[in-house]
Amino acid sequence: MADLQKHRFLIWIFSILFLSPVFAQKNKQPAKPVQQTKPQVQTIKIDHANKLLHDPKVANGAQRLIGNVEIEDDSTHMFCDSAYVFTDNSFNAYNHVHMQRKDSVNLYGDSLHYNGNTKRAEMFGKISFKQKAMTLTTHHLIYSVDSSYAHYWDGGTLIDSATTLVSELGTYNSKARMAYFKNKVLLTNPDYTVKCDTMNYDPSATTSYFFGPTYITNKDNFMYCEHGYYSSSKSISQFSQHAYMKGKKGETLRGDQIFYNRKKEFGQALDNVSLEDTTDNITIKGDYAYYNGYNKTMLVTCHALMMQKFDKDTLYLHSDTLFGYNISMSDTNTGKNKTPKLLLAYHHVKLYKKDMQGKCDSLTYNEKDSTMRMFYSPVLWSEVNQLTADTMKLYMKNQRMDKMDMRSNAFIISKDTAASKNDSLQYNQIKGKNMRAFFVNNKIYKVDVKGNSQTIYYVYSDNNTQIIGANRADCSNMLIFIRDNRVKSITFLDKPDATLFPKKDIKISDFLLKDFIWRDSERPHKLLDIFGDER
Numbered sequence: 283m284a285d286l287q288k289h290r291f292l293i294w295i296f297s298i299l300f301l302s303p304v305f306a307q308k309n310k311q312p313a314k315p316v317q318q319t320k321p322q323v324q325t326i327k328i329d330h331a332n333k334l335l336h337d338p339k340v341a342n343g344a345q346r347l348i349g350n351v352e353i354e355d356d357s358t359h360m361f362c363d364s365a366y367v368f369t370d371n372s373f374n375a376y377n378h379v380h381m382q383r384k385d386s387v388n389l390y391g392d393s394l395h396y397n398g399n400t401k402r403a404e405m406f407g408k409i410s411f412k413q414k415a416m417t418l419t420t421h422h423l424i425y426s427v428d429s430s431y432a433h434y435w436d437g438g439t440l441i442d443s444a445t446t447l448v449s450e451l452g453t454y455n456s457k458a459r460m461a462y463f464k465n466k467v468l469l470t471n472p473d474y475t476v477k478c479d480t481m482n483y484d485p486s487a488t489t490s491y492f493f494g495p496t497y498i499t500n501k502d503n504f505m506y507c508e509h510g511y512y513s514s515s516k517s518i519s520q521f522s523q524h525a526y527m528k529g530k531k532g533e534t535l536r537g538d539q540i541f542y543n544r545k546k547e548f549g550q551a552l553d554n555v556s557l558e559d560t561t562d563n564i565t566i567k568g569d570y571a572y573y574n575g576y577n578k579t580m581l582v583t584c585h586a587l588m589m590q591k592f593d594k595d596t597l598y599l600h601s602d603t604l605f606g607y608n609i610s611m612s613d614t615n616t617g618k619n620k621t622p623k624l625l626l627a628y629h630h631v632k633l634y635k636k637d638m639q640g641k642c643d644s645l646t647y648n649e650k651d652s653t654m655r656m657f658y659s660p661v662l663w664s665e666v667n668q669l670t671a672d673t674m675k676l677y678m679k680n681q682r683m684d685k686m687d688m689r690s691n692a693f694i695i696s697k698d699t700a701a702s703k704n705d706s707l708q709y710n711q712i713k714g715k716n717m718r719a720f721f722v723n724n725k726i727y728k729v730d731v732k733g734n735s736q737t738i739y740y741v742y743s744d745n746n747t748q749i750i751g752a753n754r755a756d757c758s759n760m761l762i763f764i765r766d767n768r769v770k771s772i773t774f775l776d777k778p779d780a781t782l783f784p785k786k787d788i789k790i791s792d793f794l795l796k797d798f799i800w801r802d803s804e805r806p807h808k809l810l811d812i813f814g815d816e817r
Contacts, residue, residue: 371398401427430457474500517545532560547575563591601627622650632812692717755780
């Protein structure tokens with residue numbers, strides 16, 4: 283017995299000495315965390331139903347709600363005729379589905395699947411998404427409550443006040459109150475229609491933002507751009523990227539950027555501006571244009587240029603500023619109501635046409651009588667002839683020069699064509715107080731000189747090879763006929779003082795009338811010359 287107790291004592295001592303360190307080490311190791319499944323929070327609450335049934339055959343015991351069903355999830359309330367509420371915090375709603383948010387959003391449809399965990403609603407059937415005065419209708423829609431985005435891709439229609447928008451794809455942000463449309467977008471309004479590929483629309487500001495080829499049509503004109511916006515409430519717009527406006531009667535306004543107020547008929551265009559009038563074959567260009575439809579005026583400046591096409595030629599006119607009256611982008615200036623256009627060009631005016639060039643400080647062109655008036659040191663070149671006066675008035679007929687009135691200090695100079703072959707500085711000259719020049723095929727054929735008439739012209743033999751002398755005549759009034767840019771005959775209407783000086787008595791410096799100035803260095807000999815240092 284004593285031996286047995288001694289044996290047990292030895293085993294106990296052994297256990298303490300050898301086994302306790304092992305247990306001590308094991309107890310010092312950190313315990314592994316126990317993974318626990320986070321219980322799913324059921325945010326969906328049932329507020330009301332006429333009947334509440336449990337169906338173990340559906341989703342492990344879904345609750346079936348029938349009659350006047352009301353369900354809520356945070357700030358979202360849902361109404362329907364019947365619903366299934368599932369254990370995964372979601373539900374399906376059927377018939378007369380109405381989803382209501384505190385941010386004034388109301389969503390109606392035939393059926394709905396709602397997930398309380400993702401706050402995502404998917405609506406089917408005849409869908410109507412309403413927020414204040416805006417209504418969006420479609421057949422299939424997904425609405426994210428947290429992000430406030432509603433998406434459709436089977437075609438939808440947005441109606442806002444007097445505006446209707448249709449597209450294949452669309453997104454509406456109820457928080458920002460912005461709509462985004464894609465593919466075959468059509469906006470209709472009582473005043474205009476818009477067709478484009480992509481559009482953003484702000485219902486609160488009734489403003490449309492265009493992207494891609496965009497076509498805008500109203501009763502007065504047509505507009506095109508590839509980027510821009512239009513506010514129907516303010517009737518203001520901005521167009522860019524190949525932008526232009528086209529009136530129904532032929533005028534087209536282009537520019538890199540066009541700003542337009544439809545109510546006030548006020549517009550501005552910037553960079554590469556052009557106004558084309560196909561009715562009168564006139565184009566006006568510049569880098570800045572100001573258009574006022576109320577008084578039918580337009581101002582163009584910065585490299586301003588007017589071009590008028592004729593049968594076989596074009597007239598180019600350049601000045602610091604071009605100003606036009608009776609310029610209309612609407613159809614009010616047509617037919618019996620048409621008012622002739624009036625064009626004003628002022629400061630540093632130059633014009634170029636193959637058979638006519640000119641220069642002055644200011645110029646006007648009146649469509650009513652096809653007259654062009656030139657002011658402040660005007661000069662006009664017609665082939666070899668240089669015409670100057672204090673003021674000049676050119677009458678056009680059938681797109682050709684018909685006649686010209688030259689008032690005060692009228693002077694016609696032409697370098698003697700025969701002498702010019704020998705580099706001589708002989709000039710045929712006609713001077714008077716006033717003149718009227720007549721043209722045939724844009725060539726002077728007759729000059730009627732009134733008051734203080736003077737003339738110098740060189741006389742040649744019949745074959746025009748030998749110079750005979752120079753004829754100088756003074757008379758109150760005279761009538762001069764010209765052929766091939768040379769004097770053919772002179773009719774003196776009063777008693778003349780005329781002398782034929784033989785060749786040997788001709789001193790060129792003595793055969794220049796008072797105020798003679800040869801201005802050929804100012805003449806635009808080619809089109810680019812009218813721009814001077816601006817090139």
